[in-house]
Each structure stands twice: as structure tokens, then as C-alpha cells.
Amino acid sequence: MEIVVVGRHTEVAERFRRHAEDKLAKVTQLAPYARRVDVEVTRENNPRLSELRERVELTVRDKGPVIRAEAAADDRFGALDLALDKLTERLRRARDRRKDHRRRSNDVIPAVDVRPYDEVAAERETEAAPATLAEPGDAVEHQLGDSPVLIREKLHRAEPMTVDDAVYQMEMVGHDFFLFIDKESARPAAVYRRRGWTYGVxxxxxxxxGAEPVTELT
Incomplete structure (x- = not known):
């Protein structure tokens, strides 16, 4: 399993790289087919956010959905530990879900491949970022006029899936929303988190x- 450590607007010391590699070597225990783990380190220069100035984002690229976790702390080693705790919990949930799917393999409901696109080898965060979004995985940042607001755009490939699968993928990447094509209606849709364990669509x-509504057997 490959472990890629990159810094976003910050340098990453070799000591932290080795520490991250040692910590993340255990990922294979819960995700034996994981191909790569991306570690992105971001430093916040705002002195008001000194307690959260170091942010670490972990992304596991497996055969199934991308699983992501992030955390912030006053140092990147602490942020890594917090992010790894979240990631481990999500990997356990993904493993349990796969086991549950195997137990129901004899159901009459046809299997649906809801795997997301295979993102590019590494997310490119350089000054040479594409001016336009041409391929899935492309990302670009630009400033909103003369304001300090920074807009980040990214192109994803849409996959038809059920609402249940969309909620699952949203939980796995740790986001508050998830865009998808509803498999039953063939409409663009977004699932989002509400209070507690309630969600909206x-x-x-x-x-x-080119997409056709699908009614699954029950």
C-alpha cells in the first residue's frame, strides 16, 4: 500500500512523513485491498486559530468508495492522531457493510455498482492547476474578484445510486452533503445531513x- 504525504501551503518534514507512514501501516488491517492513502497537511496562518492551525486530511483509495477523515489541532502530529481515529471508525463501518452485503448476496434485488470514479493519482494542488475543469478529478481555485474569498471547484463523475448508498458514501468521506444521480428517478440529487441521525434529499x-429511472424488485 502506497502512502503519499503532501503539504498544502506548508512544508512537510521527513520526520512527520515517517511518523505518518508508521501510523497508517495499520490501515491494511481494516482495508486489505487499499491501494493508497493520501495524507494532506494544511497550516492555518491566522493567529486566532492557533489551537487549530494544523489540519490533516486522510483519504483511503480502495476498490470501493473513497473513505476520508480530517482533523485539526495545534500541531500536525496531534491532528494526525485525531484524523486516524475517525478514519479507523469509518473503515470499520465500511468493512461491516461489505460483510452485510455478502450475507444478502442471494437477494433478488440486482447488484448495483456504486463505486465512484477512480480519482487521479494525486490531487494536484499547484500553481499550474487547470484553468478549466475538463476531466473528473480536476480541481481549480480562484479568488472572487478583489475579495479575500477563495472559491475551489472540482469536477466529479456522477454515478447512479440509491439514496441509501448516497448517505453511506457521504458518511464515508465525512461531508455534510453528497451529490449523486438518483437511480430510481434518474434526477440529479443531493443528500444532506440534518439534526442527529436525520437526513434530507x-x-x-x-x-x-441517457439515464433511465429504475424500479428495483422487492
Missing amino acids: IQLDTQVD
Whole structure:
């Protein structure tokens, strides 16, 4: 399993790289087919955020959905430990879900491949970022006029899936929302987190070209 450590607007010392590699070697215990773990370190220069100035984001790229976790602390070693705790919990949940799917393998409901696209080898965060989004995985940042607001855009490949699968993938990446194509209606949709364990779903009043609504057997 490859472990890639990069710094975003900061340098990453060799000592931290070795520490991250030692810590993340245990990922294979919960994700034996993981191909790579990306470690992105970001430093916040705002003195008001000194207690959260170091942020670490971990991304496991496996055969299934991408699993991500992030955390912030006053130093990157502490942030790594916090992020790894979150990642470990999500990997356990993903493993348990795979086991549950295998137990229900004889159901009459047809299997649906909901794996996301295979993202590019590493997320490119350089000054040479593409000016336009041409391929899935492309990302670009630009400033909003003369304001300090920074807009980050990223292109994803949409995969038809059920609401249940969309909620699952949202939980695995640790986001508060997830965009997808609803498999049953063929409409662009977004699932989002509400209070507690409740979720909401928003659909657009249009259908994706080439996608057909699917009614699964029960």
C-alpha cells in the first residue's frame, strides 16, 4: 500500500512523513485491498486559530468508495492522531457493510455498482492547476474578484445510486452533503445531513440525458 504525504501551503518534514507512514501501516488491517492513502497537511496562518492551525486530511483509495477523515489541532502530529481515529471508525463501518452485503448476496434485488470514479493519482494542488475543469478529478481555485474569498471547484463523475448508498458514501468521506444521480428517478440529487441521525434529499426537476429511472424488485 502506497502512502503519499503532501503539504498544502506548508512544508512537510521527513520526520512527520515517517511518523505518518508508521501510523497508517495499520490501515491494511481494516482495508486489505487499499491501494493508497493520501495524507494532506494544511497550516492555518491566522493567529486566532492557533489551537487549530494544523489540519490533516486522510483519504483511503480502495476498490470501493473513497473513505476520508480530517482533523485539526495545534500541531500536525496531534491532528494526525485525531484524523486516524475517525478514519479507523469509518473503515470499520465500511468493512461491516461489505460483510452485510455478502450475507444478502442471494437477494433478488440486482447488484448495483456504486463505486465512484477512480480519482487521479494525486490531487494536484499547484500553481499550474487547470484553468478549466475538463476531466473528473480536476480541481481549480480562484479568488472572487478583489475579495479575500477563495472559491475551489472540482469536477466529479456522477454515478447512479440509491439514496441509501448516497448517505453511506457521504458518511464515508465525512461531508455534510453528497451529490449523486438518483437511480430510481434518474434526477440529479443531493443528500444532506440534518439534526442527529436525520437526513434530507433535494432533487432537481429534470432528468439526466441517457439515464433511465429504475424500479428495483422487492
